[in-house]
Amino acid sequence: MxxxxxxxxxxxxxxALIVTHITIVSVTLYLHRHQAHRAMxxxxxxxxxxxxWLWLTTGMITREWVAVHRKHHAFVETEKDPHxxxxxxxxxxxxxxxxxxxxxxxxxxxxxxxxxxxxxDWIERNLYSRFATIGISTLLIFQxxxxxxxxxxxxxxxxxxxxxxxxxxxxxxxxxxxxxNFETEDTSTNILPIGILIGGEELHNNxxxxxxxxxxxxxxxxxxxxxxxxxxxxxxxxxxxxKLAPRPRLDSSKTVVDLDTVSAxxxxxxxxMAAYARDVxxxxxxxxxxxxxxxxxxxxxxxxxxxxxxELRLDPKARAQLSQAFAHSxxxxxxxxxxxxxxxxxxxxxxxxxxxLAQLDAWCHEAHASGIRxxxxxxxxxxxYTLQGAPA
Numbered sequence: 001m002x003x004x005x006x007x008x009x010x011x012x013x014x015x016a017l018i019v020t021h022i023t024i025v026s027v028t029l030y031l032h033r034h035q036a037h038r039a040m041x042x043x044x045x046x047x048x049x050x051x052x053w054l055w056l057t058t059g060m061i062t063r064e065w066v067a068v069h070r071k072h073h074a075f076v077e078t079e080k081d082p083h084x085x086x087x088x089x090x091x092x093x094x095x096x097x098x099x100x101x102x103x104x105x106x107x108x109x110x111x112x113x114x115x116x117x118x119x120x121d122w123i124e125r126n127l128y129s130r131f132a133t134i135g136i137s138t139l140l141i142f143q144x145x146x147x148x149x150x151x152x153x154x155x156x157x158x159x160x161x162x163x164x165x166x167x168x169x170x171x172x173x174x175x176x177x178x179x180x181n182f183e184t185e186d187t188s189t190n191i192l193p194i195g196i197l198i199g200g201e202e203l204h205n206n207x208x209x210x211x212x213x214x215x216x217x218x219x220x221x222x223x224x225x226x227x228x229x230x231x232x233x234x235x236x237x238x239x240x241x242x243k244l245a246p247r248p249r250l251d252s253s254k255t256v257v258d259l260d261t262v263s264a265x266x267x268x269x270x271x272x273m274a275a276y277a278r279d280v281x282x283x284x285x286x287x288x289x290x291x292x293x294x295x296x297x298x299x300x301x302x303x304x305x306x307x308x309x310x311e312l313r314l315d316p317k318a319r320a321q322l323s324q325a326f327a328h329s330x331x332x333x334x335x336x337x338x339x340x341x342x343x344x345x346x347x348x349x350x351x352x353x354x355x356x357l358a359q360l361d362a363w364c365h366e367a368h369a370s371g372i373r374x375x376x377x378x379x380x381x382x383x384x385y386t387l388q389g390a391p392a
Contacts, residue, residue: 001148001149002148003143003144003145003146003147003148003150003151004145004146005146005147007147012147012150012153012154015147015154016153016154016157016158019057019154019158020157020158020161021199022053022057023053023054023057023058023158023161023162024161024162024165024166024197024198024199024201025050025199025226025229026050026051026053026054027054027162027166027199027201028198028199028200028201028226029042029050029199029226029229029230030042030047030050030051030054031050031054031060031062031065031066031069032069032201033214033226033230034047035062035065035066035117035118036065036066036069036070037211037212037243038117038212038242038243039212039213039214039241039242039243039244040214040230040239040240040241040242040243041239041240041242042233042238042239043233043237043238043239045238046233046238046239051119051124051128052128055127055128055132055135056135056136056138056139057135057136057139057158058136058158058159058162059132059133059135059136060132060162061105061128061129061132062118062119062124062128063111063115063118063119063120063129064104064105064111064115065101065105066114066115066118067104067105067110067111067113067114067115067118068082068083068101068104068105068110068114070114070115071104071110071113071114072084072171073208073211074114076186076188076208077175077186077187082100082101082103082104082110083097083100083101083104083167083171084171084175085171085172085175085176086175086187088100090172090173090176093167093168093171093172093175094168094169094172094173095168097163097166097167097168097171097172098162098163098167098168100167100171101167136159139155139158140152140155143155165197165198166198166201169191169198170191170198170201170202170204173189173191174188174189174191174201174202174204174205175187175188175189175204176189177189177191178190178191178192178204178205179193179205180205181205181206181209181218181219181274182205182206182208182209182218182270182271182273182274183270183273183274183277183308183309183310184205184208184209184270184310185310185312185313186208187313188204188205188207188208188209189204189205190202190203190204190205190206190222191203191204193219193221193222193223194222194223195216195217195222195223195224195225195226196223196225199225199226200216200217200223200224200225200226200227201216201226203216203217203218203222203224206218206222206245209245209270210244210245210246210270212243213243213244213245214227214230214241214242214243214244215227215230215244215245218245246267246268246271247268247271248264248268248271248272248275248385249264249385249386249387249388250381250384250385250386251384251386251388252384253384254383254384254386255383256361256383257357257360257361257364257382257383258357259353259357260386260387260388261357261360261382261383261384261385261386262353262356262357262360263353263387264385264386264387265360265382265385266346266356267387268385269346272342272382272385273308273339273342273343275378275381276339276342276378277307277308277339279374279377279378279381280335280338280339280372280374280375280378281307281308281332281335281336281339283374284331284332284335284372284374284375285300285303285304285307285332287331288300288328288329288331288332289301292328292329296328296329299321299324299325299327299328300325300328300329300332302321302324302325303321303322303324303325303332306318306321306322307322307325307332307336307339308339311340322336331372334370334372334375335372335374335375338363338366338367338370338375341363342363345359345360345363360382363379364379364382364383367379368380
Protein backbone atom coordinates (compact mmCIF):
# COMPACT_ATOMS: atom_id res chain seq x y z
CA MET A 1 0.00 0.00 0.00
CA UNK A 2 1.55 3.25 -1.17
CA UNK A 3 0.66 6.77 -0.13
CA UNK A 4 0.60 10.04 -1.99
CA UNK A 5 4.31 10.52 -1.25
CA UNK A 6 6.82 7.84 -2.23
CA UNK A 7 10.33 8.12 -0.76
CA UNK A 8 13.48 6.00 -0.67
CA UNK A 9 13.87 4.03 2.56
CA UNK A 10 16.12 6.65 4.08
CA UNK A 11 13.57 9.34 3.28
CA UNK A 12 11.06 7.76 5.66
CA UNK A 13 13.77 7.63 8.34
CA UNK A 14 14.44 11.35 7.83
CA UNK A 15 10.72 12.14 8.08
CA ALA A 16 10.47 10.14 11.33
CA LEU A 17 13.51 11.90 12.79
CA ILE A 18 12.20 15.35 11.84
CA VAL A 19 8.70 14.90 13.25
CA THR A 20 9.94 13.29 16.48
CA HIS A 21 12.50 16.05 16.91
CA ILE A 22 9.79 18.70 16.58
CA THR A 23 7.90 16.86 19.32
CA ILE A 24 10.93 16.79 21.62
CA VAL A 25 11.57 20.48 21.00
CA SER A 26 7.95 21.26 21.80
CA VAL A 27 8.18 19.32 25.06
CA THR A 28 11.38 20.95 26.26
CA LEU A 29 10.64 24.51 25.11
CA TYR A 30 6.87 24.77 25.51
CA LEU A 31 5.89 22.30 28.24
CA HIS A 32 9.07 22.32 30.31
CA ARG A 33 10.91 25.63 30.12
CA HIS A 34 7.98 27.89 29.21
CA GLN A 35 4.97 26.38 30.98
CA ALA A 36 6.31 24.37 33.93
CA HIS A 37 9.17 26.63 35.07
CA ARG A 38 8.34 30.00 33.50
CA ALA A 39 12.01 30.36 32.57
CA MET A 40 11.10 31.91 29.23
CA UNK A 41 8.19 33.36 27.29
CA UNK A 42 7.21 32.22 23.82
CA UNK A 43 5.40 34.30 21.22
CA UNK A 44 1.71 33.25 21.34
CA UNK A 45 1.88 31.90 17.79
CA UNK A 46 4.91 29.71 18.59
CA UNK A 47 3.42 28.55 21.88
CA UNK A 48 0.13 27.63 20.21
CA UNK A 49 1.85 25.78 17.39
CA UNK A 50 3.73 23.67 19.93
CA UNK A 51 0.58 23.07 21.96
CA UNK A 52 -1.24 21.97 18.78
CA TRP A 53 1.69 19.78 17.69
CA LEU A 54 1.80 18.00 21.06
CA TRP A 55 -1.97 17.39 20.91
CA LEU A 56 -1.51 15.99 17.43
CA THR A 57 1.53 13.81 18.14
CA THR A 58 1.20 12.81 21.82
CA GLY A 59 -2.28 13.63 23.11
CA MET A 60 -0.67 15.20 26.19
CA ILE A 61 -2.65 17.86 28.04
CA THR A 62 -0.59 20.87 29.09
CA ARG A 63 -1.99 21.36 32.57
CA GLU A 64 -1.56 17.67 33.44
CA TRP A 65 2.03 17.43 32.22
CA VAL A 66 2.96 20.66 34.02
CA ALA A 67 1.29 19.59 37.26
CA VAL A 68 3.03 16.22 37.37
CA HIS A 69 6.40 17.77 36.58
CA ARG A 70 6.06 20.51 39.18
CA LYS A 71 5.11 17.92 41.78
CA HIS A 72 8.22 15.92 40.83
CA HIS A 73 10.39 18.92 41.69
CA ALA A 74 8.46 19.67 44.88
CA PHE A 75 8.81 16.11 46.22
CA VAL A 76 11.79 14.78 44.31
CA GLU A 77 12.71 11.23 45.30
CA THR A 78 10.19 10.97 48.11
CA GLU A 79 7.05 8.86 48.29
CA LYS A 80 5.12 11.75 46.71
CA ASP A 81 7.39 11.95 43.66
CA PRO A 82 5.24 10.72 40.73
CA HIS A 83 8.08 8.95 38.90
CA UNK A 84 11.23 8.50 40.95
CA UNK A 85 13.37 5.41 40.15
CA UNK A 86 14.59 5.60 43.75
CA UNK A 87 11.02 4.87 44.87
CA UNK A 88 9.49 2.87 42.01
CA UNK A 89 12.67 1.20 40.74
CA UNK A 90 14.58 1.89 37.54
CA UNK A 91 12.83 -0.84 35.50
CA UNK A 92 9.39 0.50 36.40
CA UNK A 93 10.27 4.05 35.34
CA UNK A 94 12.09 2.98 32.17
CA UNK A 95 9.37 0.62 30.97
CA UNK A 96 6.26 2.22 32.44
CA UNK A 97 7.22 5.87 32.81
CA UNK A 98 4.29 7.05 30.68
CA UNK A 99 1.87 5.11 32.87
CA UNK A 100 3.33 6.75 35.98
CA UNK A 101 2.64 10.10 34.35
CA UNK A 102 -0.94 9.07 33.64
CA UNK A 103 -1.42 7.98 37.24
CA UNK A 104 -0.14 11.33 38.44
CA UNK A 105 -2.32 13.20 35.97
CA UNK A 106 -5.44 11.38 37.19
CA UNK A 107 -4.91 12.84 40.66
CA UNK A 108 -7.27 15.83 40.65
CA UNK A 109 -5.60 17.38 43.71
CA UNK A 110 -2.22 17.30 41.95
CA UNK A 111 -3.58 18.94 38.81
CA UNK A 112 -5.53 21.55 40.80
CA UNK A 113 -2.56 22.47 43.00
CA UNK A 114 0.26 22.47 40.46
CA UNK A 115 -1.25 23.50 37.12
CA UNK A 116 -1.65 27.21 37.79
CA UNK A 117 -0.87 29.48 34.85
CA UNK A 118 -1.45 26.86 32.14
CA UNK A 119 -3.77 27.54 29.17
CA UNK A 120 -7.47 27.58 29.94
CA ASP A 121 -8.88 29.14 26.76
CA TRP A 122 -11.78 27.96 24.60
CA ILE A 123 -9.75 25.66 22.37
CA GLU A 124 -8.05 24.07 25.39
CA ARG A 125 -11.35 23.35 27.12
CA ASN A 126 -13.30 22.28 24.03
CA LEU A 127 -10.70 20.47 21.94
CA TYR A 128 -7.23 19.80 23.33
CA SER A 129 -8.27 18.66 26.81
CA ARG A 130 -11.71 17.32 25.94
CA PHE A 131 -10.68 15.25 22.91
CA ALA A 132 -7.07 14.34 23.60
CA THR A 133 -7.16 11.22 21.39
CA ILE A 134 -8.58 12.91 18.30
CA GLY A 135 -5.22 14.53 17.56
CA ILE A 136 -3.23 11.29 17.40
CA SER A 137 -6.04 9.60 15.45
CA THR A 138 -6.01 12.44 12.92
CA LEU A 139 -2.23 12.12 12.64
CA LEU A 140 -2.53 8.39 11.94
CA ILE A 141 -5.03 8.94 9.13
CA PHE A 142 -2.92 11.73 7.63
CA GLN A 143 0.26 9.67 7.62
CA UNK A 144 -1.47 6.63 6.14
CA UNK A 145 -2.72 8.82 3.30
CA UNK A 146 0.66 10.47 2.77
CA UNK A 147 3.03 7.50 3.23
CA UNK A 148 0.87 4.40 2.98
CA UNK A 149 1.72 1.44 5.19
CA UNK A 150 5.03 3.01 6.20
CA UNK A 151 3.01 5.90 7.58
CA UNK A 152 1.81 3.50 10.27
CA UNK A 153 5.43 2.78 11.19
CA UNK A 154 6.26 6.49 11.41
CA UNK A 155 3.16 7.04 13.55
CA UNK A 156 4.14 4.16 15.86
CA UNK A 157 7.62 5.64 16.29
CA UNK A 158 6.03 8.99 17.22
CA UNK A 159 3.74 7.32 19.75
CA UNK A 160 6.73 5.64 21.44
CA UNK A 161 9.17 8.56 21.26
CA UNK A 162 8.01 10.55 24.29
CA UNK A 163 7.06 7.58 26.51
CA UNK A 164 10.46 5.97 25.93
CA UNK A 165 12.86 8.94 25.78
CA UNK A 166 11.17 11.50 28.02
CA UNK A 167 9.05 9.54 30.49
CA UNK A 168 11.45 6.59 30.54
CA UNK A 169 15.02 7.71 29.90
CA UNK A 170 14.97 11.21 31.40
CA UNK A 171 12.93 10.32 34.48
CA UNK A 172 14.69 6.99 34.86
CA UNK A 173 18.32 7.14 33.74
CA UNK A 174 18.41 10.86 34.62
CA UNK A 175 18.03 9.88 38.29
CA UNK A 176 20.12 6.75 38.15
CA UNK A 177 23.29 6.88 36.01
CA UNK A 178 25.49 9.63 34.57
CA UNK A 179 27.77 12.40 35.73
CA UNK A 180 27.03 15.31 38.06
CA ASN A 181 28.24 18.89 37.86
CA PHE A 182 26.39 19.93 41.00
CA GLU A 183 25.89 18.09 44.25
CA THR A 184 22.14 18.52 44.52
CA GLU A 185 20.33 16.69 47.32
CA ASP A 186 18.63 14.39 44.81
CA THR A 187 20.28 11.80 42.56
CA SER A 188 19.79 13.67 39.27
CA THR A 189 22.50 13.10 36.68
CA ASN A 190 23.55 14.43 33.30
CA ILE A 191 23.11 11.49 30.96
CA LEU A 192 25.24 12.98 28.17
CA PRO A 193 27.10 16.29 27.80
CA ILE A 194 25.68 16.74 24.29
CA GLY A 195 21.93 17.29 24.49
CA ILE A 196 20.49 16.82 21.00
CA LEU A 197 18.36 13.66 20.81
CA ILE A 198 16.18 14.66 23.78
CA GLY A 199 16.38 18.41 23.22
CA GLY A 200 18.92 19.18 25.94
CA GLU A 201 16.98 17.29 28.61
CA GLU A 202 20.00 14.98 28.79
CA LEU A 203 21.55 17.63 31.08
CA HIS A 204 19.22 16.69 33.92
CA ASN A 205 21.49 17.36 36.90
CA ASN A 206 22.10 20.88 35.66
CA UNK A 207 18.34 21.35 35.42
CA UNK A 208 17.71 20.14 38.97
CA UNK A 209 20.47 22.40 40.24
CA UNK A 210 18.87 25.45 38.59
CA UNK A 211 15.29 24.48 37.89
CA UNK A 212 14.14 27.89 36.71
CA UNK A 213 16.96 28.41 34.20
CA UNK A 214 16.10 28.47 30.49
CA UNK A 215 19.56 27.09 29.66
CA UNK A 216 20.45 23.55 30.73
CA UNK A 217 24.13 23.53 29.74
CA UNK A 218 26.54 24.64 32.46
CA UNK A 219 30.03 23.69 31.30
CA UNK A 220 31.91 24.83 28.16
CA UNK A 221 31.88 21.32 26.69
CA UNK A 222 28.13 20.82 27.16
CA UNK A 223 25.65 21.55 24.39
CA UNK A 224 21.93 22.13 24.89
CA UNK A 225 20.15 22.22 21.55
CA UNK A 226 17.04 23.54 23.28
CA UNK A 227 19.01 26.61 24.31
CA UNK A 228 20.23 26.97 20.72
CA UNK A 229 16.62 27.07 19.50
CA UNK A 230 15.71 29.57 22.22
CA UNK A 231 18.49 31.88 21.05
CA UNK A 232 17.28 31.60 17.46
CA UNK A 233 13.69 32.38 18.49
CA UNK A 234 14.97 35.23 20.65
CA UNK A 235 16.85 36.72 17.68
CA UNK A 236 13.62 36.56 15.68
CA UNK A 237 11.64 38.26 18.45
CA UNK A 238 9.66 35.07 19.13
CA UNK A 239 11.02 34.26 22.61
CA UNK A 240 12.14 36.09 25.71
CA UNK A 241 14.45 34.59 28.33
CA UNK A 242 13.29 35.37 31.86
CA LYS A 243 15.62 33.34 34.07
CA LEU A 244 19.13 31.89 33.83
CA ALA A 245 21.32 30.11 36.34
CA PRO A 246 23.58 32.50 38.28
CA ARG A 247 27.15 32.85 37.11
CA PRO A 248 29.91 33.45 39.67
CA ARG A 249 31.64 36.83 39.52
CA LEU A 250 35.11 37.35 40.95
CA ASP A 251 36.90 40.54 41.93
CA SER A 252 40.60 39.81 42.37
CA SER A 253 41.08 43.07 44.28
CA LYS A 254 38.87 41.94 47.18
CA THR A 255 40.90 40.67 50.12
CA VAL A 256 38.30 40.55 52.90
CA VAL A 257 34.96 38.86 53.35
CA ASP A 258 32.10 41.37 53.44
CA LEU A 259 28.32 41.26 53.08
CA ASP A 260 28.68 41.39 49.30
CA THR A 261 30.82 38.23 49.50
CA VAL A 262 28.19 36.52 51.64
CA SER A 263 25.40 37.36 49.19
CA ALA A 264 27.48 36.29 46.19
CA UNK A 265 28.53 32.99 47.73
CA UNK A 266 24.96 32.27 48.86
CA UNK A 267 23.62 32.95 45.37
CA UNK A 268 26.28 30.74 43.80
CA UNK A 269 26.58 28.09 46.51
CA UNK A 270 26.18 25.16 44.10
CA UNK A 271 28.93 26.63 41.92
CA UNK A 272 31.02 27.21 45.05
CA MET A 273 30.68 23.61 46.18
CA ALA A 274 31.41 22.32 42.67
CA ALA A 275 34.57 24.45 42.62
CA TYR A 276 35.54 23.16 46.07
CA ALA A 277 35.16 19.56 44.89
CA ARG A 278 37.24 20.26 41.78
CA ASP A 279 39.96 22.52 43.17
CA VAL A 280 40.36 21.27 46.73
CA UNK A 281 39.04 17.76 47.26
CA UNK A 282 40.16 16.39 43.90
CA UNK A 283 43.64 17.93 44.23
CA UNK A 284 44.20 16.78 47.81
CA UNK A 285 42.87 13.32 46.99
CA UNK A 286 45.21 13.08 44.00
CA UNK A 287 48.21 14.09 46.12
CA UNK A 288 47.32 11.64 48.89
CA UNK A 289 46.81 8.71 46.50
CA UNK A 290 50.11 9.47 44.83
CA UNK A 291 52.00 9.25 48.12
CA UNK A 292 50.13 6.19 49.47
CA UNK A 293 50.66 2.51 48.78
CA UNK A 294 49.09 -0.86 49.46
CA UNK A 295 45.83 -0.97 51.43
CA UNK A 296 45.99 2.78 52.15
CA UNK A 297 46.06 3.56 48.44
CA UNK A 298 43.13 1.21 47.82
CA UNK A 299 41.06 2.78 50.59
CA UNK A 300 41.73 6.27 49.27
CA UNK A 301 40.83 5.32 45.70
CA UNK A 302 37.53 3.78 46.79
CA UNK A 303 36.53 7.02 48.51
CA UNK A 304 37.15 9.29 45.50
CA UNK A 305 33.54 9.74 44.35
CA UNK A 306 32.15 9.78 47.88
CA UNK A 307 34.15 12.78 49.05
CA UNK A 308 32.00 15.29 47.15
CA UNK A 309 28.68 13.55 47.66
CA UNK A 310 25.98 15.14 49.82
CA GLU A 311 25.67 13.71 53.32
CA LEU A 312 22.04 12.89 52.57
CA ARG A 313 23.16 10.53 49.80
CA LEU A 314 25.65 8.52 51.85
CA ASP A 315 24.53 5.06 52.93
CA PRO A 316 26.25 3.15 55.79
CA LYS A 317 28.63 1.41 53.36
CA ALA A 318 29.73 4.75 51.87
CA ARG A 319 30.28 6.24 55.32
CA ALA A 320 32.41 3.24 56.29
CA GLN A 321 34.53 3.67 53.15
CA LEU A 322 35.07 7.34 53.97
CA SER A 323 36.13 6.46 57.52
CA GLN A 324 38.66 3.99 56.15
CA ALA A 325 40.09 6.62 53.83
CA PHE A 326 40.33 9.21 56.59
CA ALA A 327 42.23 6.73 58.75
CA HIS A 328 44.98 6.91 56.12
CA SER A 329 44.84 10.63 55.36
CA UNK A 330 44.45 13.43 57.88
CA UNK A 331 44.62 16.05 55.09
CA UNK A 332 41.71 14.45 53.25
CA UNK A 333 39.70 14.32 56.46
CA UNK A 334 40.42 18.00 57.04
CA UNK A 335 39.27 19.17 53.63
CA UNK A 336 36.17 17.00 53.95
CA UNK A 337 35.34 18.60 57.29
CA UNK A 338 35.87 22.05 55.79
CA UNK A 339 33.45 21.10 53.00
CA UNK A 340 30.82 20.09 55.55
CA UNK A 341 31.28 23.29 57.52
CA UNK A 342 30.95 25.41 54.39
CA UNK A 343 27.69 23.66 53.49
CA UNK A 344 26.40 24.04 57.05
CA UNK A 345 26.74 27.82 56.82
CA UNK A 346 24.08 27.95 54.09
CA UNK A 347 21.89 25.31 55.73
CA UNK A 348 21.31 27.58 58.71
CA UNK A 349 18.12 29.09 57.30
CA UNK A 350 17.43 31.59 60.10
CA UNK A 351 20.93 33.06 60.31
CA UNK A 352 21.26 36.83 59.89
CA UNK A 353 23.58 38.23 57.19
CA UNK A 354 25.92 39.39 59.97
CA UNK A 355 26.11 35.88 61.42
CA UNK A 356 26.79 34.39 57.98
CA LEU A 357 29.50 36.99 57.48
CA ALA A 358 31.18 36.04 60.76
CA GLN A 359 30.98 32.33 59.95
CA LEU A 360 32.33 32.69 56.41
CA ASP A 361 35.14 34.97 57.55
CA ALA A 362 36.10 32.48 60.29
CA TRP A 363 36.01 29.65 57.75
CA CYS A 364 38.41 31.52 55.46
CA HIS A 365 40.83 32.32 58.30
CA GLU A 366 40.88 28.71 59.48
CA ALA A 367 41.35 27.48 55.92
CA HIS A 368 44.43 29.70 55.64
CA ALA A 369 45.75 28.31 58.89
CA SER A 370 45.26 24.68 57.76
CA GLY A 371 48.56 24.51 55.91
CA ILE A 372 46.85 22.78 52.96
CA ARG A 373 47.78 24.77 49.86
CA UNK A 374 44.71 23.89 47.77
CA UNK A 375 42.44 24.89 50.66
CA UNK A 376 44.32 28.15 51.19
CA UNK A 377 44.03 29.06 47.51
CA UNK A 378 40.31 28.32 47.55
CA UNK A 379 39.79 30.57 50.59
CA UNK A 380 41.61 33.39 48.80
CA UNK A 381 39.36 32.97 45.78
CA UNK A 382 36.24 32.79 47.94
CA UNK A 383 36.90 36.28 49.25
CA UNK A 384 36.69 37.58 45.69
CA TYR A 385 33.09 36.47 45.08
CA THR A 386 30.92 39.48 44.37
CA LEU A 387 27.56 40.54 42.99
CA GLN A 388 29.05 43.78 41.71
CA GLY A 389 32.45 43.02 40.22
CA ALA A 390 33.41 42.11 36.69
CA PRO A 391 32.51 38.63 35.43
CA ALA A 392 35.14 35.97 36.03
